Amino acid sequence: MPLRARADESCELRKLELFADMQDVHFDSLMRRAYVQNFPPGIDLIAEGDPSDFLHVLLDGGAELYATWNGRETSMAIVRPVSTFILAATARDAPYLMSARTLQKSRIMLLPSVDVREIFDSDPAFSRSIVRELAQCYRSVVKNTKTLKLRTGTERLANYLIRQYRNAGDAGFDLPIEKRRLASYLGMTPENLSRAIKALQPYGVTVRGSHVEIADDTDLSRLAKPTELIDDFTF
Amino acid sequence: MPLRARADESCELRKLELFADMQDVHFDSLMRRAYVQNFPPGIDLIAEGDPSDFLHVLLDGGAELYATWNGRETSMAIVRPVSTFILAATARDAPYLMSARTLQKSRIMLLPSVDVREIFDSDPAFSRSIVRELAQCYRSVVKNTKTLKLRTGTERLANYLIRQYRNAGDAGFDLPIEKRRLASYLGMTPENLSRAIKALQPYGVTVRGSHVEIADDTDLSRLAKPTELIDDFTF
DNA sequence: CGCGATTCTTGACATGGATCAAGATGGCGC
DNA sequence: GCGCCATCTTGATCCATGTCAAGAATCGCG
Numbered sequence: 407m408p409l410r411a412r413a414d415e416s417c418e419l420r421k422l423e424l425f426a427d428m429q430d431v432h433f434d435s436l437m438r439r440a441y442v443q444n445f446p447p448g449i450d451l452i453a454e455g456d457p458s459d460f461l462h463v464l465l466d467g468g469a470e471l472y473a474t475w476n477g478r479e480t481s482m483a484i485v486r487p488v489s490t491f492i493l494a495a496t497a498r499d500a501p502y503l504m505s506a507r508t509l510q511k512s513r514i515m516l517l518p519s520v521d522v523r524e525i526f527d528s529d530p531a532f533s534r535s536i537v538r539e540l541a542q543c544y545r546s547v548v549k550n551t552k553t554l555k556l557r558t559g560t561e562r563l564a565n566y567l568i569r570q571y572r573n574a575g576d577a578g579f580d581l582p583i584e585k586r587r588l589a590s591y592l593g594m595t596p597e598n599l600s601r602a603i604k605a606l607q608p609y610g611v612t613v614r615g616s617h618v619e620i621a622d623d624t625d626l627s628r629l630a631k632p633t634e635l636i637d638d639f640t641f
Numbered sequence: 642m643p644l645r646a647r648a649d650e651s652c653e654l655r656k657l658e659l660f661a662d663m664q665d666v667h668f669d670s671l672m673r674r675a676y677v678q679n680f681p682p683g684i685d686l687i688a689e690g691d692p693s694d695f696l697h698v699l700l701d702g703g704a705e706l707y708a709t710w711n712g713r714e715t716s717m718a719i720v721r722p723v724s725t726f727i728l729a730a731t732a733r734d735a736p737y738l739m740s741a742r743t744l745q746k747s748r749i750m751l752l753p754s755v756d757v758r759e760i761f762d763s764d765p766a767f768s769r770s771i772v773r774e775l776a777q778c779y780r781s782v783v784k785n786t787k788t789l790k791l792r793t794g795t796e797r798l799a800n801y802l803i804r805q806y807r808n809a810g811d812a813g814f815d816l817p818i819e820k821r822r823l824a825s826y827l828g829m830t831p832e833n834l835s836r837a838i839k840a841l842q843p844y845g846v847t848v849r850g851s852h853v854e855i856a857d858d859t860d861l862s863r864l865a866k867p868t869e870l871i872d873d874f875t876f
Numbered sequence: 877c878g879c880g881a882t883t884c885t886t887g888a889c890a891t892g893g894a895t896c897a898a899g900a901t902g903g904c905g906c
Numbered sequence: 907g908c909g910c911c912a913t914c915t916t917g918a919t920c921c922a923t924g925t926c927a928a929g930a931a932t933c934g935c936g
Contacts (some may be wrong), residue, residue, distance in 0.1 A: 454870050455869075455870055473783075473786075473787045473790075473791065473870075474791070475787065475791040475792065475866070475868065475871065476791070476792075476866050478791045479791075480787070480790040480791055482783070482786065482787075493776075494775075494776040494779045494780055494783075495776075495780075497772050497773065497776040498773060498776045498777065498780070500776075500780065501869075501870070503780055503783050503784065503787070503870055504783065526769070526772065527769065530765040530768060533765060533768045533769055533772055534761070534762065534768055536772050537732050537761065537768055537771050537772055537775060538732065538733060540729075540772060540775040540776055540779055541728075541729040541730075541732040541733045541735075541775055542733065543779050544729045544775055544778050544779045544782060545729055545730075545733070545735065545738055547779060547782040547783055547786060548708075548717070548729075548738050548739065548782055549738065550786060551708075551717065551782060551785060551786055551789070552708045552710065552715075552717075552738070554786070554789055554790070554828075555708075555715040555789070555828055556708065556709070556710040556711070556713050556714075556715055557710065557711075558922075558923095559922080559923070560922095584883075584884095585883075585884065586883070586884080593789075593790050594923075594924090595923075595924060595925080596883080596884070596885090597884090597885080597886085597923090597924075597925080597926095598922085598923060598924075599884095600884070600885050600886075601885090601886090601923090604885095604886095615884095615931085615932075631710070631711050633710065634736075635689050635690055635708075635736070635738055636710065793892075793893095794892080794893070795892095819913075819914095820913075820914065821913070821914080829893070829894090830893075830894060830895080831913080831914070831915090832893090832894075832895080832896095832914090832915075832916085833892085833893055833894075834914095835914065835915050835916075836893090836915090836916085839915095839916095850901085850902075850914095
């Protein structure tokens with residue numbers, strides 16, 4: 407059952423770069439037309455090809471963007487709160503290129519795309535924020551293409567682990583998603599992810615279940631060769 | 642030797658969606674600070690990692706965007722006139738993620754990034770155009786990722802050929818770039834591109850040199866399974 | 877807690893694609 | 907038009923990765 411946005415949810419949204427600079431009157435009118443809905447895990451939120459009726463904002467939980475073709479499926483991105491997804495489709499009033507499903511119990515805000523576009527036409531600060539956001543998204547996908555085309559599976563895993571490791575701060579962290587999804591995201595099969603993990607053991611990587619320990623960053627980095635021009639994006 | 646933009650060059654630019662709607666005064670001021678330069682083939686225009694000092698506009702010729710890592714190189718996109726490239730880096734004032742080189746003798750307009758950003762802050766119509774352009778770019782890269790992760794090399798080639806075929810209109814067309822670059826763009830080696838071409842012969846594809854003939858679109862389409870959600874982008 | 881379903885791992889094998897090497901083709905400048 | 911150089915093709919081989927199958931570990935749920 408869709409519900410109106412609560413005040414605290416609006417506040418959280420307002421902190422996002424995308425909505426921080428827009429005029430109060432526009433933000434309020436957007437919030438008045440927004441819905442908030444709770445979903446259980448594993449629910450399909452949108453399907454590729456559908457018209458982009460709503461800009462989605464993940465308030466809580468987790469979601470996966472994925473794509474399919476000819477019976478095959480691949481994980482394109484993982485969305486963590488608080489962030490929007492499918493902004494480009496909304497901006498262009500074009501069909502979704504990716505499907506989305508919840509990974510956990512999730513709270514999602516739905517902003518009607520027509521309202522977003524209307525306000526983006528009349529609020530220069532908002533359209534500037536959208537530019538920054540879209541440019542960011544674009545650069546993330548380019549980086550992802552670079553890792554896919556220039557690195558082997560094991561190298562992609564190594565760099566992924568280093569990113570997680572540096573985000574976490576100290577020695578150990580947990581994989582934020584199931585291994586089969588991670589494998590798909592990294593462009594390999596679950597079987598090959600298992601083998602790639604083993605191949606990284608000599609570099610000080612220990613994985614037990616979803617817990618990862620990295621003994622020494624420098625050893626792994628010699629293999630992974632992370633660079634700001636590919637690896638500085640989150641997730 | 643950099644030259645000021647000529648009037649006819651400005652006119653051509655003005656026809657681009659990106660610059661069509663901006664205010665005259667802003668467009669004129671952008672043109673006054675623009676340079677036009679001619680380059681021979683094979684010249685490096687920008688290198689990944691460099692600060693994005695200029696928004697580039699290809700007026701004539703052809704350019705390749707490519708990326709490197711650890712001694713490997715891959716072709717990311719081919720730019721045809723008249724179009725801009727590296728808009729996202731300019732928008733975010735961030736380093737280039739890709740390098741660019743000329744493929745043919747090319748005429749290129751250089752718009753100082755600071756000026757582009759300044760005008761994008763003060764001209765709502767321009768920033769709306771940038772939103773549309775960036776959303777388009779984003780969607781192109783997402784489509785490219787989908788084809789890379791969901792299709793085999795031969796399938797990618799088949800869909801590429803169908804796109805070219807439908808752009809050209811009738812039976813025959815010429816490959817717009819060397820095969821080795823096409824191979825890299827499609828994510829394979831030149832050797833494998835040769836073999837993939839042979840594998841498509843039974844589907845009515847004939848390639849002699851750079852000339853391609855496709856006997857019957859339907860036969861090839863049964864293999865390629867093109868879809869608007871991956872294949873409608875140009876190049 | 878225990879059972880069933882899913883996910884994960886491992887091994888054996890198949891295959892797509894890369895690499896290496898050599899020869900054919902083609903474009904370009906003299 | 908000839909010769910040179912780069913590109914392209916082809917075949918042989920190798921390697922990375924996908925597939926299939928079976929067993930182990932894990933998770934969710936009653």
